[in-house]
Amino acid sequence: MPTAAAAELDAAGITDPALRAGYAVCRALNAHHGRTYFLATRLLPAARRPAVHAVYGFARYADEIVDDLGDARPAAEKAAELDRLGASLQEAFASGRAQHPVLAAVADTARRYALDPALFTDFLRSMRMDTEVTEYATFDELARYVHGSAAVIGLMMLPVLGTVVPRAEAEGPAAALGVAFQLTNFLRDVGEDLDRGRVYLPTDELAAFGVDRELLLWCRRTRRPDPRVRRALAHLVAHTRAVYRRAAPGIGMLEPVSRACVTCAFTLYQGILDRIEAVDHDVLHRRVAVPRRTRVAVAVPGLVRALAARATA
Numbered sequence: 001m002p003t004a005a006a007a008e009l010d011a012a013g014i015t016d017p018a019l020r021a022g023y024a025v026c027r028a029l030n031a032h033h034g035r036t037y038f039l040a041t042r043l044l045p046a047a048r049r050p051a052v053h054a055v056y057g058f059a060r061y062a063d064e065i066v067d068d069l070g071d072a073r074p075a076a077e078k079a080a081e082l083d084r085l086g087a088s089l090q091e092a093f094a095s096g097r098a099q100h101p102v103l104a105a106v107a108d109t110a111r112r113y114a115l116d117p118a119l120f121t122d123f124l125r126s127m128r129m130d131t132e133v134t135e136y137a138t139f140d141e142l143a144r145y146v147h148g149s150a151a152v153i154g155l156m157m158l159p160v161l162g163t164v165v166p167r168a169e170a171e172g173p174a175a176a177l178g179v180a181f182q183l184t185n186f187l188r189d190v191g192e193d194l195d196r197g198r199v200y201l202p203t204d205e206l207a208a209f210g211v212d213r214e215l216l217l218w219c220r221r222t223r224r225p226d227p228r229v230r231r232a233l234a235h236l237v238a239h240t241r242a243v244y245r246r247a248a249p250g251i252g253m254l255e256p257v258s259r260a261c262v263t264c265a266f267t268l269y270q271g272i273l274d275r276i277e278a279v280d281h282d283v284l285h286r287r288v289a290v291p292r293r294t295r296v297a298v299a300v301p302g303l304v305r306a307l308a309a310r311a312t313a
Contacts, residue, residue: 011046019108023050023102024049026057029102033060039263039295044161047255051160059123059153061085066130068196075131082131088122093117113159122148135213137198142202146179153197154178163260173250177266180243184272187236191220191284205239206232214281216284223285233281237273244270256312260305267298 005027009020009234027055030038030053042053062085065071066078085103092098092107109115126148136142153271154174164169186193186200206212209232219226251262268290275288 008049011210012048012050014108015049018101021101021105022098022105022108022109023054025101026050026105027053027105027172029053029057029060036265036268036290036295040261040268043261043264048160049115052157054109055103055156055160057102057152062124062127066127067196069192075086078096079128079131080127082124086121088236089120089124090117093189096257109160113157115159122152130198134197135280136202136270137190138202138204142200145200146182147175148184150178151175152178161258164255165253170250170253173247173253176243176260177247179251180247181238181265181269183236183240183243184269187233187240187276188272188283188288189232190216192287194284201232201236207234209235209305225280225282225284229284230281233276233283235280237276240273241270263305264298268295271298 041049065081092103099103126145127146154177158174210228211232253261271290
């Protein structure tokens with residue numbers, strides 16, 4: 001009996017052994033690093049899952065070049081590696097082949113779903129910003145970064161998920177959902193990002209509550225909360241929830257067989273905000289997570305809806 005991974009590749013018609021190996025690497029990256037995404041992806045028809053794994057695997061691989069806390073190389077070396085990755089990806093797009101398993105899989109996905117290469121260029125540009133920029137003054141400044149790091153991921157997913165409206169109509173909500181997920185990550189990971197020397201939360205939003213980098217570092221170092229930080233984070237949680245509201249109409253624009261997947265991710269990622277609120281925004285020395293029982297409680301009804309949609313289709 002084939003494994004789940006092999007069954008997905010069979011369903012997608014991916015038969016080349018080297019490509020199957022590349023997709024397997026991407027799937028493993030998703031399963032290891034993206035529990036919420038991986039769980040949600042399980043609600044998609046099997047034939048569509050490898051493409052999601054490929055996009056996630058590529059994004060994670062590039063992200064680790066700049067975010068691995070165990071990598072002490074100078075920023076210039078990491079930037080150069082990103083440049084080489086981008087050049088190799090363009091070669092893979094042009095030739096249809098790549099030696100690196102992750103690039104082979106994502107180039108194949110881009111071909112199958114006619115993904116715009118500019119989306120990958122924008123993504124790598126934002127990853128390169130992580131080697132040069134350590135903070136953003138305003139949401140407007142941050143918008144350029146999150147367009148490449150998050151909005152384009154939502155746009156890459158649209159052709160895979162399918163839409164019941166003209167794709168252009170669904171692009172705004174899809175991009176907003178990518179941004180909402182990214183902002184949620186910033187709030188959850190603010191302490192880890194400080195360890196990397198970065199503050200993604202806009203400094204003018206923090207300053208309105210009397211918060212600066214030094215205060216955040218003090219809270220991180222002493223493991224002591226501060227009411228000013230709590231108020232600032234509460235404000236930013238509210239801002240992020242507003243982005244989710246802008247993204248919500250996009251779920252109904254997707255093909256029915258894809259809606260359960262995105263609804264699951266939508267619900268569980270907002271659950272991270274719930275957990276931040278549950279610990280009174282004291283996240284600078286801990287990494288909150290949605291409990292497994294909650295993930296199961298969301299995923300099981302989602303599976304029922306997904307199966308019903310597939311049966312109808």
